[in-house]
Amino acid sequence: MEAFSLLLHGFSVLLTWKILGLMFVGLILGVFVGVLPGLGGPNGVAILLPITFSMDPTSAIVMLSCIYWGALFGGAITSILFNIPGEAWSVATTFDGYPMAQQGRAAEALTAAFTSSFIGSFVAVLLITFLAPGIASFALRFGPAEFFSVYLLTFCSFVGLGREDKHKTIISMALGLLLTGIGMDTVSGTLRMTFGSTDLLRGVNFLVAVIGLFGISEILLTMEEQLALKGHAAAISIRTVFKVWREMPRYWVTLVRSSAIGCWLGITPGGAIAASFMGYNLAKRFSKDPEGFGTGKIEGVFAPETAAHASGTAALLPMLALGIPGSGTAAILLGGLMVWGLNPGPLLFVEHKDFVWGLIASMYLGNVVGLVIVLATVPLFASVLRVPFAAIAPMIVVSCAIGAFAIQNAMFDIWLMLGFGVIGYVFKKIGIPLAPLTLALVLGSRAEDAFRLSMISGGGSFGVFWSNWLVGSITTLSFILLFLTQIEKGISKIGRVFRPAQAA
Amino acid sequence: MSNSDIEIEVSDPTAPAVDSPPLAKTLTVDIWAMVVLGAFSSVMAWDNYRTGMGWSEDGPQPGYFPFYLSVILIAASIYGIVKSLGERRAAAGDAEVFVTRDQFKRVLLVFVPTAAFCVAMQWLGLYVASFLLTAGFMIFVGKLSVWKSLLTALIFSLAMFFIFEIKFDVIMPKGPFEALFGY
Numbered sequence: 001m002e003a004f005s006l007l008l009h010g011f012s013v014l015l016t017w018k019i020l021g022l023m024f025v026g027l028i029l030g031v032f033v034g035v036l037p038g039l040g041g042p043n044g045v046a047i048l049l050p051i052t053f054s055m056d057p058t059s060a061i062v063m064l065s066c067i068y069w070g071a072l073f074g075g076a077i078t079s080i081l082f083n084i085p086g087e088a089w090s091v092a093t094t095f096d097g098y099p100m101a102q103q104g105r106a107a108e109a110l111t112a113a114f115t116s117s118f119i120g121s122f123v124a125v126l127l128i129t130f131l132a133p134g135i136a137s138f139a140l141r142f143g144p145a146e147f148f149s150v151y152l153l154t155f156c157s158f159v160g161l162g163r164e165d166k167h168k169t170i171i172s173m174a175l176g177l178l179l180t181g182i183g184m185d186t187v188s189g190t191l192r193m194t195f196g197s198t199d200l201l202r203g204v205n206f207l208v209a210v211i212g213l214f215g216i217s218e219i220l221l222t223m224e225e226q227l228a229l230k231g232h233a234a235a236i237s238i239r240t241v242f243k244v245w246r247e248m249p250r251y252w253v254t255l256v257r258s259s260a261i262g263c264w265l266g267i268t269p270g271g272a273i274a275a276s277f278m279g280y281n282l283a284k285r286f287s288k289d290p291e292g293f294g295t296g297k298i299e300g301v302f303a304p305e306t307a308a309h310a311s312g313t314a315a316l317l318p319m320l321a322l323g324i325p326g327s328g329t330a331a332i333l334l335g336g337l338m339v340w341g342l343n344p345g346p347l348l349f350v351e352h353k354d355f356v357w358g359l360i361a362s363m364y365l366g367n368v369v370g371l372v373i374v375l376a377t378v379p380l381f382a383s384v385l386r387v388p389f390a391a392i393a394p395m396i397v398v399s400c401a402i403g404a405f406a407i408q409n410a411m412f413d414i415w416l417m418l419g420f421g422v423i424g425y426v427f428k429k430i431g432i433p434l435a436p437l438t439l440a441l442v443l444g445s446r447a448e449d450a451f452r453l454s455m456i457s458g459g460g461s462f463g464v465f466w467s468n469w470l471v472g473s474i475t476t477l478s479f480i481l482l483f484l485t486q487i488e489k490g491i492s493k494i495g496r497v498f499r500p501a502q503a504a
Numbered sequence: 505m506s507n508s509d510i511e512i513e514v515s516d517p518t519a520p521a522v523d524s525p526p527l528a529k530t531l532t533v534d535i536w537a538m539v540v541l542g543a544f545s546s547v548m549a550w551d552n553y554r555t556g557m558g559w560s561e562d563g564p565q566p567g568y569f570p571f572y573l574s575v576i577l578i579a580a581s582i583y584g585i586v587k588s589l590g591e592r593r594a595a596a597g598d599a600e601v602f603v604t605r606d607q608f609k610r611v612l613l614v615f616v617p618t619a620a621f622c623v624a625m626q627w628l629g630l631y632v633a634s635f636l637l638t639a640g641f642m643i644f645v646g647k648l649s650v651w652k653s654l655l656t657a658l659i660f661s662l663a664m665f666f667i668f669e670i671k672f673d674v675i676m677p678k679g680p681f682e683a684l685f686g687y
Binding site: 050051053054081082165167168170171174175177178181185187188190191192193195216219220223224226227228229230231232233382383385386388389390391393394395397398401402405406409411414415418421422425426427429430431432448451452455456460 | 512513514515516519520530533534537538541545548551552555559562563564565566567568569570573574576577580581583584587602603607610611613614615617618619621622625626630634637638641642645646647648653656657660664667668672673674675676677
């Protein structure tokens with residue numbers, strides 16, 4: 001019940017005209033970014049981050065998270081009307097969403113997508129409300145060794161659970177961690193990897209890197225594609241909305257299943273992409289009519305959207321409670337927190353109550369307001385796609401440059417941003433995932449500090465990471481996750497040895 | 505509701521041709537990227553070795569953590585090179601294409617103006633440079649009508665100036681043009 005009263009307090013922080021206005025602007029901008037081809041959640045947040053620099057932290061985070069909700073909603077519009085998934089996690093939505101639009105049921109599909117997104121996020125926010133404070137207060141007892149083992153767990157689960165080549169995930173992560181080491185060493189004051197350059201003294205700024213990786217590289221990638229598109233226009237009438245809502249309770253099993261999958265995969269850094277596909281596939285497997293999937297079944301829209309949004313929202317849980325983001329976008333939000341001088345981690349719940357509960361309350365409010373906005377303004381946003389990309393691309397470039405420069409007022413950061421743009425372009429095309437790099441860049445210096453502090457307390461022995469049951473089990477779990485595929489192979493081999501009859 | 509007919513259509517006259525000749529194979533770029541990464545991390549490893557990667561009496565030396573990261577990076581890139589070389593031999597002729605000539609042209613069409621914009625903003629200031637970039641890009645790359653492009657660019661640059669310079673006090677590089685108006 002304590003969470004409940006704190007939540008009410010959070011709402012009272014939010015209910016000022018200024019914050020409500022920012023919320024509205026954030027949502028509109030977010031849907032806008034989500035609808036534009038090639039741009040999505042992380043890119044939108046990265047590009048629009050500079051706007052928030054001069055705000056107070058609460059307004060800023062409310063606006064940024066609203067951009068994020070808006071982008072999540074917006075992704076569904078292009079998937080259903082144009083068969084173009086704005087985001088990787090919207091791919092599963094196109095399977096049934098686009099056929100529905102072709103049959104003239106675009107409005108139904110959109111209503112289904114928005115409503116299920118809302119439900120997914122809502123379940124995840126409930127989870128955050130009641131779980132995050134507990135986890136945070138538990139984590140207050142963590143020492144540096146515990147923190148390092150949790151970081152290790154995050155990194156290892158990326159390697160073990162990711163779909164990319166293992167060595168590419170490792171490269172992405174190690175590179176990120178290495179880049180954060182550039183500049184003045186915080187512990188000893190020694191210069192590291194600066195090679196005499198005064199510009200490198202400040203180090204590689206996380207946000208500059210992110211703006212390059214997600215903003216500039218995304219424009220290069222989008223330009224490469226065929227930009228012509230054809231799609232359906234749709235307006236949603238109140239009648240359709242109620243029709244879909246009346247139908248919805250029939251699919252409650254799918255909704256509950258997808259929310260659960262989404263929450264679980266969001267907390268572990270598996271991500272929304274895996275969640276949306278899993279939600280879709282499980283709904284298909286358990287359906288009485290699996291053949292109907294892919295031909296425009298409304299359940300095929302409910303399942304992936306609920307899972308993707310539950311997961312996108314749940315990714316904020318470890319970010320708030322432990323300071324470890326569960327997704328690329330969460331990592332960028334976390335980078336924002338540091339710009340405003342907030343130290344992410346369990347202490348946030350103690351030291352910045354207003355901020356944390358304001359953010360959580362804004363998740364509730366943002367989702368409700370977002371649902372209403374997108375339902376009412378779909379035709380408007382669909383026509384945003386008529387704006388030629390040649391007009392949008394330079395504006396995005398300018399916004400990126402403003403963002404990169406504004407962080408430290410350094411021209412060098414602009415060049416760094418361009419460099420990261422090229423790196424992001426090449427990495428994406430050769431299959432090196434960017435999310436681990438982002439995560440490593442944001443966690444790097446804290447991971448190193450935790451490592452060094454624990455090594456000092458352990459007298460230089462790695463035994464400190466197995467010094468009590470808590471650290472020991474987290475560290476062991478990390479290594480199990482790291483070698484997950486090898487272990488699975490081993491187990492199935494043993495299984496075959498013992499059951500030769502079945503194998504034949 | 506009869507919204508099954510297509511109502512929004514955007515064409516892309518300068519789209520890259522599907523049969524444009526390939527410039528590079530993905531695996532080739534993959535291998536070169538790994539070589540560059542390996543070289544980069546070797547330099548980093550050497551620098552950290554120089555800084556000190558061992559133990560002093562008060563704990564690990566500053567180079568300790570980054571040195572071992574560089575070693576991991578080197579190992580992973582060597583593994584990647586070996587793996588991709590093998591795959592390339594297996595795939596022979598029909599490997600995945602990294603970029604075709606038309607696609608690369610389009611990428612340069614964005615990248616070169618972007619780089620030029622970054623250079624120009626040092627002398628002209630950000631807002632003038634952004635006007636030139638937006639207008640130029642719309643006219644020459646997007647082939648949009650001149651007056652529409654100029655107007656869009658003007659409104660956009662003025663809006664940016666208003667939002668960042670006046671509303672939010674974010675200081676951007678400014679050139680002679682802004683100086684005329686006393687900024």
